Amino acid sequence: MHHANHYYGHSHVLARYCGLNDADPPRIAGYLQHGWNIGDGFAPDHEFVAGTPLFVWSERTRRRAWSLGRRQVYVVGAPWAYLLRMRPETGVSQREGTIWYPFHGWEGQHVVGDHGRLIEQIKQTEPGPVTVCLYWQEYRTKQVRRHYERAGFRVICHGYRGGWWKDLDPLFPYRQLAELRRHRRVASNRLCSAVFYGALAGCEPAVYGDPMILDGERSAFGGLEMIRRQWPELHGERIAVNIAREAAVDELGADRLLSPAELRMRFRWSDPRHRSGAVATELVAEGAR
Amino acid sequence: MRPRLIGGEMLLWSDLDGIRGPAPVGGTALPRLLSAVTGRTLVVGPHEPSLVDAIPTGDVTVLVRGLADAEALSARYAQRPGRSVWCGSLEKLAATPAYDTVVALDGFGRVFSAETVDLSWQDTLNLLLAVLRPQGRLLLGMENLAGLHRLVVLPREPGDGEWTTADEYDDTRPAGASQLRHRLERAGLDVIGHYAAFPAPGTPTALFGGDILTDPRVGGFLAATVGSAGSPAGPVLADAGRLASRVARHGLAAELAPGWVVVARRPSDGPAEPTPEAVVAGGAEVHEVHRDAAGRWIRRAVDTGEAETLPLGPTLEDRLLSASLRHDLPTLRGLLMSWQAGPAAGVPADRIVAGDGERWHALAPAQEPAAALRRFAATVIEGGLSYLWPAPADEIELTSLIAAMAGRQFDAAQLAATVPQATRPDVQAVRELTMTRDRLLRELAEARAEREWYEQALTARETALKRAHRLNAVLSATVPGRAAIGALRMVRGSGRFLRATVRRRDPGRQP
Numbered sequence: 001m002h003h004a005n006h007y008y009g010h011s012h013v014l015a016r017y018c019g020l021n022d023a024d025p026p027r028i029a030g031y032l033q034h035g036w037n038i039g040d041g042f043a044p045d046h047e048f049v050a051g052t053p054l055f056v057w058s059e060r061t062r063r064r065a066w067s068l069g070r071r072q073v074y075v076v077g078a079p080w081a082y083l084l085r086m087r088p089e090t091g092v093s094q095r096e097g098t099i100w101y102p103f104h105g106w107e108g109q110h111v112v113g114d115h116g117r118l119i120e121q122i123k124q125t126e127p128g129p130v131t132v133c134l135y136w137q138e139y140r141t142k143q144v145r146r147h148y149e150r151a152g153f154r155v156i157c158h159g160y161r162g163g164w165w166k167d168l169d170p171l172f173p174y175r176q177l178a179e180l181r182r183h184r185r186v187a188s189n190r191l192c193s194a195v196f197y198g199a200l201a202g203c204e205p206a207v208y209g210d211p212m213i214l215d216g217e218r219s220a221f222g223g224l225e226m227i228r229r230q231w232p233e234l235h236g237e238r239i240a241v242n243i244a245r246e247a248a249v250d251e252l253g254a255d256r257l258l259s260p261a262e263l264r265m266r267f268r269w270s271d272p273r274h275r276s277g278a279v280a281t282e283l284v285a286e287g288a289r
Numbered sequence: 290m291r292p293r294l295i296g297g298e299m300l301l302w303s304d305l306d307g308i309r310g311p312a313p314v315g316g317t318a319l320p321r322l323l324s325a326v327t328g329r330t331l332v333v334g335p336h337e338p339s340l341v342d343a344i345p346t347g348d349v350t351v352l353v354r355g356l357a358d359a360e361a362l363s364a365r366y367a368q369r370p371g372r373s374v375w376c377g378s379l380e381k382l383a384a385t386p387a388y389d390t391v392v393a394l395d396g397f398g399r400v401f402s403a404e405t406v407d408l409s410w411q412d413t414l415n416l417l418l419a420v421l422r423p424q425g426r427l428l429l430g431m432e433n434l435a436g437l438h439r440l441v442v443l444p445r446e447p448g449d450g451e452w453t454t455a456d457e458y459d460d461t462r463p464a465g466a467s468q469l470r471h472r473l474e475r476a477g478l479d480v481i482g483h484y485a486a487f488p489a490p491g492t493p494t495a496l497f498g499g500d501i502l503t504d505p506r507v508g509g510f511l512a513a514t515v516g517s518a519g520s521p522a523g524p525v526l527a528d529a530g531r532l533a534s535r536v537a538r539h540g541l542a543a544e545l546a547p548g549w550v551v552v553a554r555r556p557s558d559g560p561a562e563p564t565p566e567a568v569v570a571g572g573a574e575v576h577e578v579h580r581d582a583a584g585r586w587i588r589r590a591v592d593t594g595e596a597e598t599l600p601l602g603p604t605l606e607d608r609l610l611s612a613s614l615r616h617d618l619p620t621l622r623g624l625l626m627s628w629q630a631g632p633a634a635g636v637p638a639d640r641i642v643a644g645d646g647e648r649w650h651a652l653a654p655a656q657e658p659a660a661a662l663r664r665f666a667a668t669v670i671e672g673g674l675s676y677l678w679p680a681p682a683d684e685i686e687l688t689s690l691i692a693a694m695a696g697r698q699f700d701a702a703q704l705a706a707t708v709p710q711a712t713r714p715d716v717q718a719v720r721e722l723t724m725t726r727d728r729l730l731r732e733l734a735e736a737r738a739e740r741e742w743y744e745q746a747l748t749a750r751e752t753a754l755k756r757a758h759r760l761n762a763v764l765s766a767t768v769p770g771r772a773a774i775g776a777l778r779m780v781r782g783s784g785r786f787l788r789a790t791v792r793r794r795d796p797g798r799q800p
Contacts, residue, residue, distance in 0.1 A: 030679065049742040051735020053679040059616055074679045075618060256618045262693040266679050270689075270701075 012170035029268035040065035077253030097128035199248035292359035297378025302355035304335035310450035317570035328389025394430035411461035436547035482552030482564035490548025527720035602644020625695035667711035
């Protein structure tokens with residue numbers, strides 16, 4: 001199983017949805033998309049073994065991947081959408097302020113941009129208290145973290161996404177969901193997974209500010225400009241909530257989630273050995289709420 | 290009764306036994322047309338005896354070329370007055386208009402014997418018309434030399450009956466369904482029934498008239514009927530049943546039908562008696578289709594007279610495949626669920642007409658739902674569409690997956706043991722075989738690539754494990770290391786104790 005399938009607790013969420021032991025999710029017979037992008041759904045350095053199915057979030061990604069020569073690409077929807085289905089919002093939540101996700105790079109990439117200018121813009125735009133959520137890399141960079149703290153923002157990190165089967169963090173998405181549901185708005189300087197996650201979790205989204213660029217950023221798929229042209233309605237300080245939600249449903253495949261039985265079949269999780277009950281995360285997740 | 294020998298008879302020949310050439314024309318749809326035959330009748334060429342039996346009129350002459358056939362028919366009709374059997378070649382027949390009806394459903398290919406010259410198609414027609422009375426009727430069958438069954442046929446050696454095979458280059462032979470009609474009209478006949486015959490010219494089980502073929506609403510019924518009508522026996526280039534459905538879907542059923550059947554008559558003052566728009570035989574049941582006064586298609590059982598409107602819309606299989614090819618998963622799941630939750634769960638998808646907003650209509654009896662699902666899985670694999678599902682093209686696995694999409698769960702082992710294979714083993718089609726070979730080659734290459742990846746992954750994990758073992762060994766040789774290992778064991782022991790306690794307190798909980 002590819003180690004990226006465990007990123008952000010994704011395989012854990014899906015194992016739980018399938019009624020399996022989410023403390024130690026079984027191997028997924030395929031590659032699972034772990035972040036929103038405008039390529040084939042996978043990281044540029046992802047290595048593909050012929051014949052291994054690609055499980056992507058949305059129909060749009062599937063079509064694009066096919067056009068890029070990928071085969072055996074199947075839409076299963078984003079783990080995030082499964083998490084929301086398992087944990088629907090109950091009652092009227094007390095939402096306040098904005099959770100802001102400054103654009104991050106991946107491991108080994110560094111963002112080039114002016115955090116100071118971005119902070120000013122956030123202050124001018126956001127009406128309520130602001131929580132800034134940093135990627136673990138930036139959170140650990142004191143300089144960057146302090147920058148936001150000094151601005152009076154609450155600075156958090158959802159955790160480490162995990163890598164190479166180590167330091168996996170099954171609670172990552174649960175923490176993110178809890179945070180999103182505390183906030184009225186979700187914002188970022190780029191249209192990204194977090195904005196779609198927030199829109200699906202009931203936040204009013206916004207995309208504005210210096211998008212910053214990655215050191216040596218490649219834009220094989222058209223990059224920022226392509227995203228702006230494709231989704232102009234999802235850029236701005238105020239975005240129509242219904243349009244954003246519709247886009248989130250599309251991009252996260254939330255309208256085409258599989259039943260647990262079907263997902264088990266697709267991932268080859270039908271082996272009864274995996275059925276040891278979803279216990280572990282239940283206990284910890286309750287504590288994380 | 291002895292057969293009357295008219296000249297040109299073949300003493301050592303039989304067409305009826307089907308050994309040295311195709312079997313005589315038969316099929317379960319034709320008796321319905323013959324049941325309307327009236328007056329003095331001549332049957333020319335080899336016909337399945339049951340067809341001749343279906344002619345209700347009291348005066349029937351059968352002309353065959355093989356003596357063995359003539360004798361067999363004579364014996365059959367020994368006790369039946371009004372039936373006579375002649376043996377010989379068609380051109381020996383006296384050209385006097387003596388018959389009210391001439392039946393030549395086998396076509397013109399087997400009316401001349403090896404003793405005579407073969408005549409062209411037009412000359413043969415003229416011979417038949419010469420014996421037809423002024424208001425007489427002609428029931429004629431003709432093989433379509435560019436029909437589906439011919440397009441999928443593999444080359445073969447000519448048989449004993451093919452001492453000449455010049456039909457293909459007979460320029461008097463009508464090319465296509467509409468030319469056949471025009472040729473008969475030019476010969477002074479009114480065409481009152483014109484049918485495309487499936488699945489084979491010699492054994493039609495479905496006859497479709499021109500109006501019904503051009504009505505797009507009937508497409509599903511048409512595709513279901515011609516698709517299930519069967520495929521020629523033996524090796525072929527492609528599965529003719531699948532092609533027939535496709536041809537029907539694209540409005541080419543009339544032109545690419547394996548054969549045509551025409552009912553024509555000499556001009557007459559009287560009103561033309563109505564001929565059915567279609568005749569469809571499935572199993573023991575024969576249905577005819579006609580239009581009612583309101584223009585609706587009505588399907589009526591020939592035996593019982595039970596009538597209902599013809600189901601309109603596409604087949605469920607077409608809708609499922611269409612949704613699959615569009616990758617419209619919500620629609621696909623919705624259709625599968627409706628199918629498997631409804632009364633037609635056990636009816637194969639290609640035998641259900643599933644019009645949008647219409648009541649779904651089963652054209653076949655229900656079997657086990659698992660068998661119907663398995664058949665759909667086989668259709669997907671045979672159609673080269675298995676790439677739409679993330680399972681190897683294995684009937685059982687795909688059936689289980691489609692069942693899961695339909696909200697059903699089957700145990701794969703049980704499925705394999707209880708539901709027979711749905712892939713039709715009798716269809717040996719080069720296209721399907723090539724497709725299967727290519728797929729297996731690809732799956733083999735993929736399995737090799739996967740194995741290689743597992744090798745690499747295993748090596749990496751083994752290296753990591755060795756490193757951990759070495760570290761362990763080094764640590765356990767030091768005092769703090771031993772202390773840490775001791776502490777770890779204690780923690781593990783208390784963990785086991787805690788779990789055991791929890792289990793004792795809550796025995797209902799899963800381990």
